[in-house]
Amino acid sequence: xxxxxLLMMAFMLVFTVTTxxxxxxxxxxxxxxxxxxxxxxxxxxxxxxxxxxxEKGATIVFSGWGDQTEQKIYRDSIVRFNxxxxxxxxxxxxxxADFQTKLKAMMAGGTxxxxxxxxxxxxxxxxxxxxxxxxxxxxxxxxxxxKDFITALLTIFTYKGxxxxxxxxxxxxxxxxxxEAFKEAGIAEPNDNWTWDDIAKAAKAISExxxxxxxxxxxxxxxxxxxxxxxxxxxxxxxxxKAALNxxxxxxxxxxxxxxxxxxxxxxxxxxxxxxxGEAIGKKLVAMTYEGGWMVNxxxxxxxxxxxxxxxxxxxxxxxxxxxxxTNAIGVNAHTxxxxxxxxxxxxxxxxxxQAEITKTxxxxxxxxxxxxxxxxxxxxxxxxxxxxxxxxxxxxxTGKINDQVSKALERIYLGTMSVDESFAxxxxxxxxxxxxx
Amino acid sequence: MKAQRxxxxxxxKEEVAAYIFLSPYLIxxxxxxxxxxxxxxxxxxxxxxxxxxxxxVGLKNYIKAFRSEDFRRGFYxxxxxxxxxxxxxxxxxxxxxxxxxxxxxxxxxxRTLFYAPSVTSSVVISMIFWWLYLKTGFINxxxxxxxxxxxxxxxxxxxxxxxxxxxxxxxxxxxxxxxxDKWYFNGPSITWMAIMAQAIYTTSPTFMIMFLAGLxxxxxxxxxxxxxxGASPWNxxxxxxxxxxxxxxxxxxxxxxxGCIQMFDYVKILTAGGPLGTTLVPVYQIYxxxxxxxxxxxxxxxxxxAFILAVVIFVLTYIQxxxxxxKTEQY
Numbered sequence: 001x002x003x004x005x006l007l008m009m010a011f012m013l014v015f016t017v018t019t020x021x022x023x024x025x026x027x028x029x030x031x032x033x034x035x036x037x038x039x040x041x042x043x044x045x046x047x048x049x050x051x052x053x054x055e056k057g058a059t060i061v062f063s064g065w066g067d068q069t070e071q072k073i074y075r076d077s078i079v080r081f082n083x084x085x086x087x088x089x090x091x092x093x094x095x096x097a098d099f100q101t102k103l104k105a106m107m108a109g110g111t112x113x114x115x116x117x118x119x120x121x122x123x124x125x126x127x128x129x130x131x132x133x134x135x136x137x138x139x140x141x142x143x144x145x146x147k148d149f150i151t152a153l154l155t156i157f158t159y160k161g162x163x164x165x166x167x168x169x170x171x172x173x174x175x176x177x178x179x180e181a182f183k184e185a186g187i188a189e190p191n192d193n194w195t196w197d198d199i200a201k202a203a204k205a206i207s208e209x210x211x212x213x214x215x216x217x218x219x220x221x222x223x224x225x226x227x228x229x230x231x232x233x234x235x236x237x238x239x240x241x242k243a244a245l246n247x248x249x250x251x252x253x254x255x256x257x258x259x260x261x262x263x264x265x266x267x268x269x270x271x272x273x274x275x276x277x278g279e280a281i282g283k284k285l286v287a288m289t290y291e292g293g294w295m296v297n298x299x300x301x302x303x304x305x306x307x308x309x310x311x312x313x314x315x316x317x318x319x320x321x322x323x324x325x326x327t328n329a330i331g332v333n334a335h336t337x338x339x340x341x342x343x344x345x346x347x348x349x350x351x352x353x354x355q356a357e358i359t360k361t362x363x364x365x366x367x368x369x370x371x372x373x374x375x376x377x378x379x380x381x382x383x384x385x386x387x388x389x390x391x392x393x394x395x396x397x398x399t400g401k402i403n404d405q406v407s408k409a410l411e412r413i414y415l416g417t418m419s420v421d422e423s424f425a426x427x428x429x430x431x432x433x434x435x436x437x438x
Numbered sequence: 439m440k441a442q443r444x445x446x447x448x449x450x451k452e453e454v455a456a457y458i459f460l461s462p463y464l465i466x467x468x469x470x471x472x473x474x475x476x477x478x479x480x481x482x483x484x485x486x487x488x489x490x491x492x493x494x495v496g497l498k499n500y501i502k503a504f505r506s507e508d509f510r511r512g513f514y515x516x517x518x519x520x521x522x523x524x525x526x527x528x529x530x531x532x533x534x535x536x537x538x539x540x541x542x543x544x545x546x547x548x549r550t551l552f553y554a555p556s557v558t559s560s561v562v563i564s565m566i567f568w569w570l571y572l573k574t575g576f577i578n579x580x581x582x583x584x585x586x587x588x589x590x591x592x593x594x595x596x597x598x599x600x601x602x603x604x605x606x607x608x609x610x611x612x613x614x615x616x617x618x619d620k621w622y623f624n625g626p627s628i629t630w631m632a633i634m635a636q637a638i639y640t641t642s643p644t645f646m647i648m649f650l651a652g653l654x655x656x657x658x659x660x661x662x663x664x665x666x667x668g669a670s671p672w673n674x675x676x677x678x679x680x681x682x683x684x685x686x687x688x689x690x691x692x693x694x695x696x697g698c699i700q701m702f703d704y705v706k707i708l709t710a711g712g713p714l715g716t717t718l719v720p721v722y723q724i725y726x727x728x729x730x731x732x733x734x735x736x737x738x739x740x741x742x743x744a745f746i747l748a749v750v751i752f753v754l755t756y757i758q759x760x761x762x763x764x765k766t767e768q769y
Contacts, residue, residue, distance in 0.1 A: 104729055125489075398732075408715075415713065
């Protein structure tokens with residue numbers, strides 16, 4: 001009896017200690033490409049970069065966010081990668097929710113994947129703290145240049161002159177609209193020569209003559225950015241040391257939008273009972289909005305019967321057009337056991353060959369400027385054109401907080417709790433405090 | 439003498455056995471609770487981004503927290519939240535428990551139905567309420583129908599994006615005006631009150647169960663004697679039920695207060711602290727700073743805020759215990 005009791009106690013102790021101290025160990029999932037398939041693929045040679053020498057028998061873990069569609073795209077990318085590097089095993093472990101939070105915790109715990117998506121939040125956390133591998137040497141060996149990519153996209157992923165992530169895709173905004181609303185109002189559909197005044201006039205006519213609301217725009221820094229950029233404005237100065245919100249371009253853009261809202265031709269998605277502006281288009285609640293290339297798949301899947309179109313964002317009255325660019329990259333964990341294989345995978349996924357295949361699916365645009373013409377969908381093509389006049393809304397390590405202050409300033413003027421001048425003066429003050437580290 | 443020695447040996451062996459049995463819990467508590475608290479205290483005195491060596495800054499993080507308008511605002515918001523939610527959830531829980539304690543038909547069914555919101559995931563509940571609270575949602579529709587019955591028209595309210603404070607509304611109805619800048623005079627916003635309603639709806643049933651358990655423990659003889667003495671049901675409630683439930687009430691109020699002060703999930707899912715900071719809460723700020731949600735990771739600053747919050751919870755719990763326990767009659 002005593003022996004049994006002692007045995008049980010010993011077992012409990014061992015169980016506790018092992019669960020407590022071994023809890024962080026990762027389970028290894030099977031690789032995506034079976035050995036036979038890899039053998040068949042072996043021998044393929046890349047054309048846009050030089051194949052790198054990699055560690056023998058390397059197994060790398062790759063993680064990113066995304067739904068089933070995105071996961072399929074990257075599983076296919078891994079199959080293509082294995083045609084060139086048959087001896088590297090890529091263990092794809094997608095993290096669909098709370099990616100950034102999980103990645104930070106994993107990195108702190110030493111269990112982060114070898115290769116993963118990097119956005120501005122992760123670049124802020126990992127870039128300056130030595131958690132990302134500089135890719136420049138590997139790029140040099142693979143004969144890949146920073147110039148191969150759309151220049152603006154590398155802004156976020158460059159720290160002290162080194163490249164910590166290669167842009168994997170990008171997006172921008174376009175003027176998305178419902179042709180039937182224009183037909184019902186008896187007015188011409190938007191085109192690439194439209195200006196802000198054309199949007200305002202059309203929004204007025206549609207709101208007055210039809211059941212649709214004119215233009216949908218939430219209090220959101222991203223949708224506000226093209227308006228500001230077109231007037232030559234920005235959110236901070238060039239070296240991210242001083243706020244630039246209490247300035248004429250910002251206030252002029254905000255005043256224009258506010259006038260439309262006060263006149264009743266501009267609504268928010270919540271005003272019409274939608275979660276976001278794209279949904280408001282899908283549900284035929286509004287005639288126009290600024291949305292991005294994600295609308296193509298969204299409308300195809302959620303509202304296949306709704307006819308919608310897109311043109312480039314409207315120009316300001318000064319005739320200038322500007323757009324905002326969103327981008328994410330693929331980066332390598334600085335602590336990876338297989339830096340060469342991880343870098344080879346990153347270079348491959350963001351290469352012309354692979355990007356061309358991804359672009360064909362309509363999921364994302366290629367990050368190489370000479371591949372913009374690969375976009376087939378006419379609406380997508382129109383939206384992507386904004387990339388040529390686009391700018392990444394990146395303001396250094398405090399980008400999130402600064403953009404948040406812009407959204408709050410817009411929220412205040414939308415709600416009517418402050419004038420445009422007061423609201424952006426306050427935002428400017430707060431951004432300066434953030435930049436001062438307060 | 440021999441018998442005594444063997445007795446103390448047995449006692450010693452029993453003690454060792456007890457510690458071995460307790461060891462699984464003790465080890466995890468030492469590592470994950472006490473260890474983590476000490477570690478948090480250590481990093482609260484440092485600037486730390488989780489990846490590089492912590493830099494000692496003394497009490498700077500604490501001073502920064504006290505100086506932060508957002509952090510003060512978080513406490514202001516959570517004060518109203520705790521005050522209103524704890525009061526209503528306790529009141530509703532007692533009310534539901536007393537009703538369900540009576541021998542009514544379908545009692546078990548009602549208990550199950552009432553309890554359902556408490557076992558539903560906060561994410562699911564939040565999504566349901568998000569839908570109900572839409573400007574074109576069911577709540578506005580219901581108010582519109584009610585207003586229609588009296589010949590009025592209901593102006594749809596954007597429940598989850600309305601920063602207007604309770605005192606602002608009151609001032610407005612008397613022709614006054616309180617500026618949004620003076621947030622400390624505004625009271626809880628409409629959005630904040632909408633979230634409070636959601637919290638009350640989901641937490642009251644849990645506390646109802648506790649009150650039901652408390653009601654079972656009240657001796658029936660007390661009610662019988664009171665009836666013989668001619669006490670009305672109302673008097674019986676105030677003179678017997680309510681005082682006898684005091685220990686449960688104490689627990690409910692303390693648990694409710696702690697839960698309210700640590701509120702996070704609804705804010706994260708529904709408002710992210712908006713509109714205009716009227717739903718900003720300390721735990722959400724701790725989360726954002728510690729994990730660098732919209733800026734650099736400032737784990738030391740987050741830990742300092744967490745310690746300030748812990749002290750507030752400790753003090754409040756102590757006051758409540760003192761206040762309620764002193765008045766609790768022991769039977």
